[in-house]
Amino acid sequence: MKVVGARIPRYDGVAHVTGRSAYVDDVRIPGTLWAKALRSPHHHAGITKLDTQPAEAMEGVHAVITWQDVPHLVYGHLEALGIPADEPLLAKDEVRYKGQPIALVAADTEELAAEAVSRIEIGFDERPALTDVRQAFDAEAPEIHSEGNWYKHFENEMDRRQIRKGDIQKAFEQADTIVQGVYRPAAIEHAPVETQVCQVVPEANGRLTIYSCTQALYFSMGVIAAHLQVPLNKLKVVGGTTGGGFGGKVDTATETMCCLLAMKSGKPVKWRWTREEEFLCSSTRAPWHMEIADAVTKDGWILGRKMLTLHDAGAYSRFSPYGLTKHSFHHTGAYTIPNLEFDGYVVYTNRVPTTAMRGFGVTSVSFATETHMSRVADVLGLDPIEIRLKNANRIGDTSPNGIVYTDPSTVSTIQTIAEAIGHELPADYRTMSNEPRAGEWLPEHLVAQMGNPEDH
Amino acid sequence: MAKHRGKGIAAIEYPTGMNQNGDPSQCWIKVKPDGRIDVFAGTADIGNGSKTIQTQIVAETIGVPYDWITYDNSNTDSSPMCTGTFASRATFVAGKAAEKAAQQVKAKILEIAGKEMEIDPADLEIVDGEVIAKGAPQTKLSVADVAGAATFGHGELITGTGAQLKPYAAIIDAETGLVDSPPHSAISYAACAAEVEVDDETGEVRVLRLQQCYDVGRAINPTLVEGQIEGGAIMGLGLGVLENCYPYYPSVEHRGGAFGSYLAPGMEDMPQIDTILIENPSADGPYGAKGIGEMANNPQPPAIASAVYDAIGVWITELPITPERVLRALEEKKEPRREGKKVVFDEELSVNTVSSGGMRFEVRA
Numbered sequence: 001m002k003v004v005g006a007r008i009p010r011y012d013g014v015a016h017v018t019g020r021s022a023y024v025d026d027v028r029i030p031g032t033l034w035a036k037a038l039r040s041p042h043h044h045a046g047i048t049k050l051d052t053q054p055a056e057a058m059e060g061v062h063a064v065i066t067w068q069d070v071p072h073l074v075y076g077h078l079e080a081l082g083i084p085a086d087e088p089l090l091a092k093d094e095v096r097y098k099g100q101p102i103a104l105v106a107a108d109t110e111e112l113a114a115e116a117v118s119r120i121e122i123g124f125d126e127r128p129a130l131t132d133v134r135q136a137f138d139a140e141a142p143e144i145h146s147e148g149n150w151y152k153h154f155e156n157e158m159d160r161r162q163i164r165k166g167d168i169q170k171a172f173e174q175a176d177t178i179v180q181g182v183y184r185p186a187a188i189e190h191a192p193v194e195t196q197v198c199q200v201v202p203e204a205n206g207r208l209t210i211y212s213c214t215q216a217l218y219f220s221m222g223v224i225a226a227h228l229q230v231p232l233n234k235l236k237v238v239g240g241t242t243g244g245g246f247g248g249k250v251d252t253a254t255e256t257m258c259c260l261l262a263m264k265s266g267k268p269v270k271w272r273w274t275r276e277e278e279f280l281c282s283s284t285r286a287p288w289h290m291e292i293a294d295a296v297t298k299d300g301w302i303l304g305r306k307m308l309t310l311h312d313a314g315a316y317s318r319f320s321p322y323g324l325t326k327h328s329f330h331h332t333g334a335y336t337i338p339n340l341e342f343d344g345y346v347v348y349t350n351r352v353p354t355t356a357m358r359g360f361g362v363t364s365v366s367f368a369t370e371t372h373m374s375r376v377a378d379v380l381g382l383d384p385i386e387i388r389l390k391n392a393n394r395i396g397d398t399s400p401n402g403i404v405y406t407d408p409s410t411v412s413t414i415q416t417i418a419e420a421i422g423h424e425l426p427a428d429y430r431t432m433s434n435e436p437r438a439g440e441w442l443p444e445h446l447v448a449q450m451g452n453p454e455d456h
Numbered sequence: 457m458a459k460h461r462g463k464g465i466a467a468i469e470y471p472t473g474m475n476q477n478g479d480p481s482q483c484w485i486k487v488k489p490d491g492r493i494d495v496f497a498g499t500a501d502i503g504n505g506s507k508t509i510q511t512q513i514v515a516e517t518i519g520v521p522y523d524w525i526t527y528d529n530s531n532t533d534s535s536p537m538c539t540g541t542f543a544s545r546a547t548f549v550a551g552k553a554a555e556k557a558a559q560q561v562k563a564k565i566l567e568i569a570g571k572e573m574e575i576d577p578a579d580l581e582i583v584d585g586e587v588i589a590k591g592a593p594q595t596k597l598s599v600a601d602v603a604g605a606a607t608f609g610h611g612e613l614i615t616g617t618g619a620q621l622k623p624y625a626a627i628i629d630a631e632t633g634l635v636d637s638p639p640h641s642a643i644s645y646a647a648c649a650a651e652v653e654v655d656d657e658t659g660e661v662r663v664l665r666l667q668q669c670y671d672v673g674r675a676i677n678p679t680l681v682e683g684q685i686e687g688g689a690i691m692g693l694g695l696g697v698l699e700n701c702y703p704y705y706p707s708v709e710h711r712g713g714a715f716g717s718y719l720a721p722g723m724e725d726m727p728q729i730d731t732i733l734i735e736n737p738s739a740d741g742p743y744g745a746k747g748i749g750e751m752a753n754n755p756q757p758p759a760i761a762s763a764v765y766d767a768i769g770v771w772i773t774e775l776p777i778t779p780e781r782v783l784r785a786l787e788e789k790k791e792p793r794r795e796g797k798k799v800v801f802d803e804e805l806s807v808n809t810v811s812s813g814g815m816r817f818e819v820r821a
Contacts, residue, residue: 001516001743002516002584003512003515003516003521003522004512004513004516004674004676004743005674005675005676005677005678006512006522006677007677007678007679008508008512008522008677008679009508009679010505010507010508010680011501011505011507011508011511011527012501012507012508043708080478081476081478081624098708129708131705131706131707131708132705132706132810133706134807134809134810135706135810137807137815138807138810138812138815139814139815140812154628154630155628155629155630156630158630161633162630162631162632162633163632163633164631164632164633165632165633169820172819172820172821173821175797175821176797177797177798177799178797178798178799178819178821179799179801180798180799180800180801180802180819181771181773181801181802182773182801182802182803182805182806183773183774183802184773184774184775184805185695185757185774185775186695186699186700186701186702186705186774186775186776187700187701187702187705188694188695188699188700188701189699189701189718189720191715191718191720214500214540215500215502215540215541215542216500216538216539216540216541216542217498217500217529217531217532217535217538217540218498218532218537218538218539218540219539219540220540221532232532235532236531236532236533237531237532238530238531238532239500239530239531240498240499240500240501240529240530240531240535241500241501241530242500242501242502242503242541244502244503245500245502245503245541246502246691247542249502250540250542274713275713275714275715276713276714277713278713279701279710279711279712279713279714279718280710280713284701287702287705289807291806291807291817293817293819295821306819308807308817310807322475325475325476325628326471326475328633329471329475329633329635329639330469330470330471333467333468333469334467334468334469334645342633350708351708356542358688358691358749358750358752358753359470359750359751359752359753359754360542360543360750361475362468362470362471362750362751362754363695363753363754363757366466366468366751366754366755366757366758367695367754367757367758367761367775368758368773369758370466370467370468370755370758370759370762371757371758371761371762371771371773373466373758374464374465374466374758374761374762374765375765375771375801378765379792379799384464384465384762385465388465388467392467393469400633401628401633401634401635401639402632402633402634402635403635403638403639405643406739407642407643407736407737407738407739408469408643408645409644409645409671409734409736410467410469410645410647412645412669412671412734412736413467413645413646413647413669413670413671413734414465414467414647416647416669416732416734417465417467417647417648417649417667417668417669417732420649420667420669420730420732421463421465421649421667434736
């Protein structure tokens with residue numbers, strides 16, 4: 001091994017730090033029009049009037065688009081995975097979050113485009129907004145979507161993601177102690193240095209060249225093609241160098257609308273979100289609500305876990321059902337818990353749609369379950385490192401969704417950290433390994449859950 | 457009034473690849489007449505370093521110097537399909553496609569070299585850009601000459617393609633959540649210890665030190681993987697003590713539309729970070745690598761929350777742990793409700809406090 005394992009400088013590092021890397025905003029195409037969006041000023045409202053004539057009549061305005069210009073208005077990023085779409089590219093008769101795009105203008109300058117947006121005549125019928133996920137979850141809450149406030153399309157059209165393993169009732173009966181807690185990480189911004197930006201050039205041969213900051217060129221190309229109803233050979237996505245993307249740049253937030261403006265005007269169009277739009281209108285990491293009750297023995301074994309998760313999707317599903325499923329699969333964290341009852345709901349609120357962000361679905365559950373683990377140790381008066389090692393997943397243990405762990409490193413990583421911080425462990429914890437459970441580390445309650453790692 | 461120090465720990469795991477799979481990455485490679493190599497892949501580099509990593513994998517697999525390789529991910533006309541850079545998949549999934557494409561290129565170079573050298577390709581290997589007879593290193597031909605012979609003598613293009621795909625498969629049982637096959641490509645593991653200082657007068661939490669251990673499977677480039685781990689740690693610090701779009705939740709009043717009003721970590725927030733890599737190779741990743749890009753911001757928030765408890769004796773389970781929350785918690789000094797064998801924390805936060813329609817979280821014992 002010569003190259004793999006070597007500390008080779010980053011391929012594009014010098015270009016990045018000397019300002020020579022070309023990002024979308026560095027592309028200069030003569031004759032480019034600028035796009036601006038009319039966005040909802042309300043968290044929740046019906047649209048009673050939409051007249052773009054005054055904007056279209058302005059000198060220097062070359063195209064205005066609304067929902068009527070989109071060949072396939074409602075398309076979801078994860079339709080291929082069976083997650084039905086619920087979000088129109090441009091709002092039709094209703095807005096469900098403040099900042100939701102309704103119409104776009106392409107004009108000679110950014111200032112002119114903004115002026116044209118302000119001349120679009122629009123009327124709203126404001127409706128009450130739901131912003132607390134716990135209230136939106138309530139069965140008696142006003143409905144944000146026609147089918148209610150919960151996503152209802154998990155397998156068998158279930159309205160929640162369930163995990164059921166072992167005998168949860170028995171675990172809680174047998175427990176010496178039950179520790180309960182609530183965990184609520186906040187919504188946060190992706191805050192990339194490069195805001196959402198796109199430049200589209202309609203080529204002479206009828207193709208569209210799309211300069212994009214996407215994290216996923218082909219994924220975004222598929223989304224654009226679906227909305228426009230064109231084959232992939234009509235599109236060329238140019239990118240590959242992204243000015244900060246932590247999940248939010250999988251959203252394909254600007255590209256399709258920019259294409260529609262370029263097609264309608266026949267001219268190159270650029271849409272560059274302001275910093276304010278990036279903060280106020282772009283998707284965030286979701287605020288999550290998690291409640292945990294653990295059934296534990298006085299010597300620190302976790303017999304069972306009951307958990308409720310509310311995943312705040314914001315106004316539309318986007319990637320949230322996917323994220324919640326991933327969350328459910330990892331809700332025991334780095335530990336083996338044989339008896340489980342997990343219920344997770346994707347809940348709509350009148351917030352900007354939340355989306356995938358670094359650690360999607362799991363960052364939340366890691367916070368909840370690991371803080372809870374420290375609490376359990378404290379309640380029982382046990383060492384927080386020893387209780388973790390004891391319950392750590394080992395080769396042959398099974399995950400919440402029945403996967404047999406083949407190469408876990410929970411024991412090694414914890415032991416390494418214990419040594420690094422100078423935490424003295426008793427001999428039997430020091431010599432513990434990732435290998436299958438045996439002896440004192442295989443109590444009766446963990447026997448039945450064990451599987452064969454060769455099967456996976 | 458005093459400053460209190462505390463320590464906390466967290467251990468985590470994280471899956472690689474899209475949940476339930478079905479996320480292909482592909483790669484194709486061509487060789488120029490002088491043996492220099494062009495790699496085409498559709499993997500966006502979002503700062504994760506995938507250009508470098510995939511280039512290293514191709515260089516290693518073929519057996520040529522790193523700087524012989526040009527990596528092009530610039531557009532969808534020349535690049536084959538890649539689902540994208542997310543789900544910690546750019547090294548694990550897309551890197552595997554690059555490795556497979558490079559294996560084909562290597563085989564083709566050896567095939568042409570075999571003809572030129574009149575040696576069975578099975579008895580040849582490529583080291584540092586030269587095709588060498590195994591056991592007789594004096595008998596050799598440069599890859600440049602092999603590429604020239606292919607182009608001008610044999611009339612062939614040395615090329616290779618690779619694709620990595622776990623088909624979309626995992627069928628999930630709606631009732632139990634059981635799956636019929638692993639819904640991920642691999643699982644990675646990490647542990648983190650946090651040391652904090654909490655000022656009980658101002659409520660400020662300072663993270664002084666993060667000591668972290670990651671099982672990366674195989675460090676394709678230790679500098680880059682350490683960079684991801686350290687960068688992720690700072691994002692985790694932001695999640696833990698600073699960042700929040702809506703400080704008055706459930707109000708949707710945002711902190712504001714500018715970096716100046718949104719609190720992300722700055723240089724003054726940097727703790728000492730110690731990173732320890734361990735390598736427990738994965739069966740399927742390129743050279744045993746696992747994907748750790750995303751999980752890198754997961755263990756810090758709980759380690760920090762536990763350290764805050766260790767320092768001042770209060771649990772703060774709403775993030776971020778702001779000075780306001782610290783001061784309120786110190787003032788209230790809430791104790792859990794104890795009822796029989798139940799120890800119930802945070803009742804004031806539960807769905808039960810707002811529920812009117814029977815959606816409650818109840819635990820029977």
